Amino acid sequence: MHEVIQPGKGHLMIQFDAVHKRFPNGAEAVHDLSLDLPEGGVTVLVGSSGCGKTTTLRMINRMVEPTSGTIRVGGKDVQQQDAAELRRSIGYVIQQAGLFPHRTVLDNVATVPLLLGHGRKQARARAAGLLETVGLAADVGKRYPHQLSGGQQQRVGVARALAADPPVLLMDEPFGAVDPVVRSQLQDELLRLQEELNKTIVFVTHDIDEAVRLGDRIAVFRTGGHLVQCSSPTELLARPADDFVAGFLGAERGLKLLSLRTLAAVPQGPAPGGGGTWTLVLDEARKPLHWASEDGEVPVRPLKDTDSLLSALNESVASPTGLIARVDAAGTLTGVSSRDDIHSHAGQAHSEARVAA
Numbered sequence: 398m399h400e401v402i403q404p405g406k407g408h409l410m411i412q413f414d415a416v417h418k419r420f421p422n423g424a425e426a427v428h429d430l431s432l433d434l435p436e437g438g439v440t441v442l443v444g445s446s447g448c449g450k451t452t453t454l455r456m457i458n459r460m461v462e463p464t465s466g467t468i469r470v471g472g473k474d475v476q477q478q479d480a481a482e483l484r485r486s487i488g489y490v491i492q493q494a495g496l497f498p499h500r501t502v503l504d505n506v507a508t509v510p511l512l513l514g515h516g517r518k519q520a521r522a523r524a525a526g527l528l529e530t531v532g533l534a535a536d537v538g539k540r541y542p543h544q545l546s547g548g549q550q551q552r553v554g555v556a557r558a559l560a561a562d563p564p565v566l567l568m569d570e571p572f573g574a575v576d577p578v579v580r581s582q583l584q585d586e587l588l589r590l591q592e593e594l595n596k597t598i599v600f601v602t603h604d605i606d607e608a609v610r611l612g613d614r615i616a617v618f619r620t621g622g623h624l625v626q627c628s629s630p631t632e633l634l635a636r637p638a639d640d641f642v643a644g645f646l647g648a649e650r651g652l653k654l655l656s657l658r659t660l661a662a663v664p665q666g667p668a669p670g671g672g673g674t675w676t677l678v679l680d681e682a683r684k685p686l687h688w689a690s691e692d693g694e695v696p697v698r699p700l701k702d703t704d705s706l707l708s709a710l711n712e713s714v715a716s717p718t719g720l721i722a723r724v725d726a727a728g729t730l731t732g733v734s735s736r737d738d739i740h741s742h743a744g745q746a747h748s749e750a751r752v753a754a
């Protein structure tokens with residue numbers, strides 16, 4: 398299996414070259430797609446319903462065959478490879494997780510290592526390790542899929558897709574069926590995993606916020622299977638290629654851009670401590686507790702350098718002083734920044750993104 402995909406560092410992992418897909422009923426799902434995806438990183442495919450995202454994804458592992466054009470994975474034309482072997486060598490996660498209902502969670506995940514020729518004991522050990530990797534407690538392995546929440550099932554789906562240690566992972570709306578809180582946790586988990594594993598991930602979603610959060614690149618499709626733009630999230634938000642892309646990104650495009658920028662470069666000064674109307678109250682370890690005035694106390698949510706400009710703006714609006722409390726990794730106060738500082742930096746970041754894009 399590992400012979401199927403062996404690109405060197407810095408190589409292109411997935412290449413679409415003039416790919417068309419027309420289904421027998423005449424529906425043109427993908428139109429003249431040429432797209433190169435380098436090794437590592439997350440590429441998110443977005444666009445309105447029926448624009449060809451799933452078809453594009455499924456052509457990578459030959460679950461759908463293109464009408465014309467070439468797709469290469471790890472430099473090799475997928476048409477020249479055994480379809481079953483190719484599919485086993487590429488992780489695939491779908492919305493309903495697609496678990497076998499009559500097998501335990503552990504056996505679901507162990508299926509792939511078994512197929513790859515590992516012994517039962519070794520396959521189960523690998524499965525147990527993977528369940529831990531995706532944040533599931535060991536006892537979950539003994540349960541059956543219907544005894545799990547939707548979010549847990551998705552984690553099992555991800556564990557199973559990782560079981561063969563594939564360099565490529567295809568994810569089709571994997572978090573589409575869970576509530577927003579669990580969805581956000583699963584997104585965090587995927588980012589954490591990706592930092593560790595650096596797979597080449599192709600991820601389909603309807604949700605532009607999910608795309609901005611997860612994507613190193615975002616490919617926007619429009620109906621008829623046309624790729625309109627493929628850029629980094631910052632570039633896409635700062636310079637959408639046309640009105641269709643701008644409309645798809647929505648009216649809050651500027652705010653989304655701020656969600657990608659961190660607070661690190663915003664200047665900070667000393668906290669107001671006595672004398673003024675409001676005082677920032679700290680504990681003995683100099684961790685901010687609350688704002689205090691003669692009229693009472695207002696909670697404070699301190700921010701770190703890694704927090705976004707959007708969180709900073711949000712917090713400055715909620716703060717009675719317009720100031721945000723800045724802390725280091727240990728939670729100790731480093732200073733405060735004003736709403737004006739954040740504002741002017743946000744404006745600057747926006748124009749820099751425009752120039753850079």
Ligand SMILES: Nc1ncnc2c1ncn2[C@@H]1O[C@H](COP(=O)(O)OP(=O)(O)OP(=O)(O)O)[C@@H](O)[C@H]1O
Binds near residue numbers: 444448450
């Ligand atoms: N097996 C099929 N037979 C015929 N037409 C199909 C088939 N699969 C998809 N299509 C059509 O091809 C087009 C693209 O479908 P696809 O599922 O790739 O879109 P999508 O962007 O993933 O949509 P969604 O976001 O709704 O999942 C649609 O018009 C769809 O109806």
